[in-house]
Amino acid sequence: MAERIVIDPITRIEGHLRIEIDVNDQGIISEALSSGTMIRGLEKIMVGRDPRDAWAYLQRVCGVCTTVHSIASLRAVEDALDIRIPKNANLIRDIITYSQHVADHVVHFYHLHALDWVDVVSALSADPQEAARIAQSLSNYPKNSPGYFSDVQKRLKTFVESGQLGIFANAYWGHPAYKLPPEVNLLAVAHYLDALEWQKEIVKIHAILGGKNPHPHFVVGGVACAIDLNSDTALNTQRFNQIQKLISQAKDIVEQMYIPDLMAIASFYKDWTYGGGLKNYLSFGDFATPGNDVRDMDTYLFPSGAILNGDLSTVHDVDVRDYDQIQEFVDYTWLKYSDGAKGKHPWFGETTFDYTGPAPGYKELDETKPYTWNKAPRWRGHSMEVGPLARVLVAYAKGVPDVKNIVDWAAGELDIPLSALMSTLGRTAARGLETKLFVDRLQETFDALIANIKSGDTVTFDNSKWDPKTWHRTDSVVRGVGWNEAPRGGLLHYIVIEKGKIKSYQAVVPSTWNASPRDTDGVRGAYEEALVGTPMADPHQPLEVIRTIHSFDPCMACAVHLVDKNKKEITQINVIR
Amino acid sequence: MKETFYEYAQRRGYSRKDFLKFCTAITAIMGLEASFTPKVVKALETKERVPVIYKHFQECTGCSMSFIKMHNPIVADLLFDMISLDYHDTIMAASGRQAIEAAEKTKEEYKGKYILACEGSIPMADGGIHSVVDGKTHIDIFREYEKDCAAIISYGSCAAWGGVQAAAPNPTKATPIYKLTNKPVINVPGCPPIPDVMAGVITHILTFDSLPELDIRRRPKVFYRHRIHDNCQRRAYFDSGLFVEEFDDIGSKLGWCLYKVGCKGPVTYNSCSVMKWNDSTCWPVEAGNPCMGCSEDNFWDFGPIFTTLAQIPGTNIIYNPDKVGAAVVGAATAGVAVHAAATVAVEKMKKKDKEAPVAVDQNKGVSK
Numbered sequence: 001m002a003e004r005i006v007i008d009p010i011t012r013i014e015g016h017l018r019i020e021i022d023v024n025d026q027g028i029i030s031e032a033l034s035s036g037t038m039i040r041g042l043e044k045i046m047v048g049r050d051p052r053d054a055w056a057y058l059q060r061v062c063g064v065c066t067t068v069h070s071i072a073s074l075r076a077v078e079d080a081l082d083i084r085i086p087k088n089a090n091l092i093r094d095i096i097t098y099s100q101h102v103a104d105h106v107v108h109f110y111h112l113h114a115l116d117w118v119d120v121v122s123a124l125s126a127d128p129q130e131a132a133r134i135a136q137s138l139s140n141y142p143k144n145s146p147g148y149f150s151d152v153q154k155r156l157k158t159f160v161e162s163g164q165l166g167i168f169a170n171a172y173w174g175h176p177a178y179k180l181p182p183e184v185n186l187l188a189v190a191h192y193l194d195a196l197e198w199q200k201e202i203v204k205i206h207a208i209l210g211g212k213n214p215h216p217h218f219v220v221g222g223v224a225c226a227i228d229l230n231s232d233t234a235l236n237t238q239r240f241n242q243i244q245k246l247i248s249q250a251k252d253i254v255e256q257m258y259i260p261d262l263m264a265i266a267s268f269y270k271d272w273t274y275g276g277g278l279k280n281y282l283s284f285g286d287f288a289t290p291g292n293d294v295r296d297m298d299t300y301l302f303p304s305g306a307i308l309n310g311d312l313s314t315v316h317d318v319d320v321r322d323y324d325q326i327q328e329f330v331d332y333t334w335l336k337y338s339d340g341a342k343g344k345h346p347w348f349g350e351t352t353f354d355y356t357g358p359a360p361g362y363k364e365l366d367e368t369k370p371y372t373w374n375k376a377p378r379w380r381g382h383s384m385e386v387g388p389l390a391r392v393l394v395a396y397a398k399g400v401p402d403v404k405n406i407v408d409w410a411a412g413e414l415d416i417p418l419s420a421l422m423s424t425l426g427r428t429a430a431r432g433l434e435t436k437l438f439v440d441r442l443q444e445t446f447d448a449l450i451a452n453i454k455s456g457d458t459v460t461f462d463n464s465k466w467d468p469k470t471w472h473r474t475d476s477v478v479r480g481v482g483w484n485e486a487p488r489g490g491l492l493h494y495i496v497i498e499k500g501k502i503k504s505y506q507a508v509v510p511s512t513w514n515a516s517p518r519d520t521d522g523v524r525g526a527y528e529e530a531l532v533g534t535p536m537a538d539p540h541q542p543l544e545v546i547r548t549i550h551s552f553d554p555c556m557a558c559a560v561h562l563v564d565k566n567k568k569e570i571t572q573i574n575v576i577r
Numbered sequence: 578m579k580e581t582f583y584e585y586a587q588r589r590g591y592s593r594k595d596f597l598k599f600c601t602a603i604t605a606i607m608g609l610e611a612s613f614t615p616k617v618v619k620a621l622e623t624k625e626r627v628p629v630i631y632k633h634f635q636e637c638t639g640c641s642m643s644f645i646k647m648h649n650p651i652v653a654d655l656l657f658d659m660i661s662l663d664y665h666d667t668i669m670a671a672s673g674r675q676a677i678e679a680a681e682k683t684k685e686e687y688k689g690k691y692i693l694a695c696e697g698s699i700p701m702a703d704g705g706i707h708s709v710v711d712g713k714t715h716i717d718i719f720r721e722y723e724k725d726c727a728a729i730i731s732y733g734s735c736a737a738w739g740g741v742q743a744a745a746p747n748p749t750k751a752t753p754i755y756k757l758t759n760k761p762v763i764n765v766p767g768c769p770p771i772p773d774v775m776a777g778v779i780t781h782i783l784t785f786d787s788l789p790e791l792d793i794r795r796r797p798k799v800f801y802r803h804r805i806h807d808n809c810q811r812r813a814y815f816d817s818g819l820f821v822e823e824f825d826d827i828g829s830k831l832g833w834c835l836y837k838v839g840c841k842g843p844v845t846y847n848s849c850s851v852m853k854w855n856d857s858t859c860w861p862v863e864a865g866n867p868c869m870g871c872s873e874d875n876f877w878d879f880g881p882i883f884t885t886l887a888q889i890p891g892t893n894i895i896y897n898p899d900k901v902g903a904a905v906v907g908a909a910t911a912g913v914a915v916h917a918a919a920t921v922a923v924e925k926m927k928k929k930d931k932e933a934p935v936a937v938d939q940n941k942g943v944s945k
Binding site: 011040 | 636
């Protein structure tokens, strides 16, 4: 008889996520259920507002991946209104995007995920000399001296002895699933603290270009920060120097700290091959060659595509505008479709609260009934995983040289076959590998911005479509879609604009795919499928569960933001283009 | 809990000089005169660490992300530890039952002594089912923890005012914390707030065993006394009538006033123009973006973000954006319709202010 274990809250994520598992007599997870337990209804709030403001409201879907919804929203509005932004604006938005990815992934690795693999208490028994020797063999990170590790260990020791462990209290220290030697644990703890210091530096790029972080500012049609080399208030050489310094610092952190730590830690967990899950991977593609537009899809660093059943020999084409390809289902969701439809494309999306769960105070949910606020998005009917691993595998399968090189290098270093990447560990590794590509792209994009300014182009904003009176016929209905590859995976924003106001807004976000409940056919979502089959050392200390869940980097406020205003279906849409 | 903050600092390897520097900085951040520094030093030398339970409700975690971006190094290092951060969803190591037990332990051991920090609003529609953790509604969890806390910090505009989810039509009936309790509440609004403001608030409580002086809307006066507009670096251009008419125009390159592209600085009480963001690197207005008014109650329903405010409250003068100041440069982009819409929006705001349970004292801050 299986035992049901509830893990709620899942911490070290964004938002509120509940996981329930059944563990069988052999100690293996036989069933899993993923429930997003908070909903805010942002899309309902968008109705009737000025489309030029949408980015700001939608940005507040998430304060961790703080820029990505803004970018997707801007792209959706610019798609609907057929606005092409200036080259500098593309470059500046991309600098914001790449620095977001780099910051987000490093913070995820050290602060949200590492403690699933690193035993903080074990670091107390490490030999700092040995830790330094190991660290120096891995990279040239200048701090990796015996004194540095010894200092960190002393601090840690007095901290633990104080008896007040603060954020480290009551965790799974000493759990048998921890495999690192004490010295590697110490190395990781030291770099946890360093990364904490650094993460507030890199985001200064957002402050310079968007005013602040979290939640920098944006504008439809370009960017609001002007470029003028002769102005003391616009982007000038002093500001560019600041940005360059921050980029160089980020490059050092990624190359000397993150990648070496990732490879070192992974090498001890090569046998932990669980968490592969669906093996269906979806990417909408992003990251055009610096200066190009999102519409220049053939220049993407990470192209769009879908892989089914782990078969890398075939990459299926993906079209986010196709009504049959992207659909959302609500059979197991506390929402309903008024017309009884099974799946809906987001341009026709509808989300009406219909809570049928147990009364609060409940102990367990039931996976045979609706059990989450999260919709179930599907691609051509398939349950899909999105995220760094999906991006990397699609790009690899399509033969993108930069991606192929770094993946082959990592597989070679770890001495694992490519198929081993389809796992919890592979998800974590893919995130690190793409961070290396992103930090390089950050520098290239910045160089391209400087070169473009040097060529005499300082334009950052296109005013021609700012005034709503210029938007097609004012009585028309237009629709747009904006996509990007956010840190957590492919993100889609769908907008319908009528008479200059938002008529309907729907976002299909990465964690909606990954945290998906079952669909009409009863097929599980990515988290759920990834958990099934995992052996547990001690089900009441569910370290293995949070390992796999954290490898997806959940963002639950994103996943369950939805609610549509329109109870009636949008039947007539005249696309004026 | 026998250890003082100073002893802790020593243990962490900070010198007496570092410690004094920190005390001086924090005195300044709290807006106190230098003569208060010895009091701060004394307090931190002798006071115990205060346990904090930080609960996430309906939120986006932006406030937590801001929180960990505190910049004064000693603040960044010590904030986790000058307080004992015993529960915090985003960064704590434990999950599930073990996480909840950590919070419950603190709640029992420090009855009446811990600070409850809240991020996010609380949904009150349909019995609170729109946000549930561990099977319990947020309102029930809040009740459990507010009962025995010393004070509540409502961190961010969601906790303070309801936030983006409370914008019309507020589908989940998202409710700010102060409306749900009789405990002392400190509102620290902002979407998100400037992180060093949080450091200042906590340090004040720790140092003086009292809450900082609050305004009528429960905001610490030290950080929310002035309007963005009062200390804005573009203010001289406002007074001279030099405005950015559209993004990327000459005024935008030269740093002119953003009032006509929608800046809400004249109605927004916050420290952005003084403290700036991310280690004083920049702030929205400096980077060419109009202030959205993100620390004001219900700012999401102010009206379109990029639309000019038709009136500057507290002046009794209806400003025509085209006639403000001595000289008018360039053509107005805000047409008659936009102007009219803004007037309606401002009228709505004024009306709302009258209805609010705690009246705005915005007029008092205006000296012009």
